Amino acid sequence: MLAAESMEAATTSAGVRILPDVTFAELGRADTVAVPGVETDSHRRVRAVVAAVVGLAEGARRVASVCVGAHILAVSGNGL
DSSP, X not given: OXXXXXXXXXXXXXXXXXXXXXXXXXXXXXXXXEEOOBOOOOHHHHHHHHHHHHHHHHHOSEEEEOTTHXXXXXXXXXXX
């Protein structure tokens, strides 16, 4: 299941378009959190994603990232 801050499509740094199934608020708990490399110039959107990753990572068994998603993990305190 793919979750995002909103139901709007997001484009990864590789140009792949991601369509979320639910919002972060609707998701609740996740077993695995994978953060893709999404490019955005919206600081509000980045802050919302970081906050969601922080919350979701607390109860997750695994946390991973792809490409520049590592920056989100680093800021959230879930980096290597």
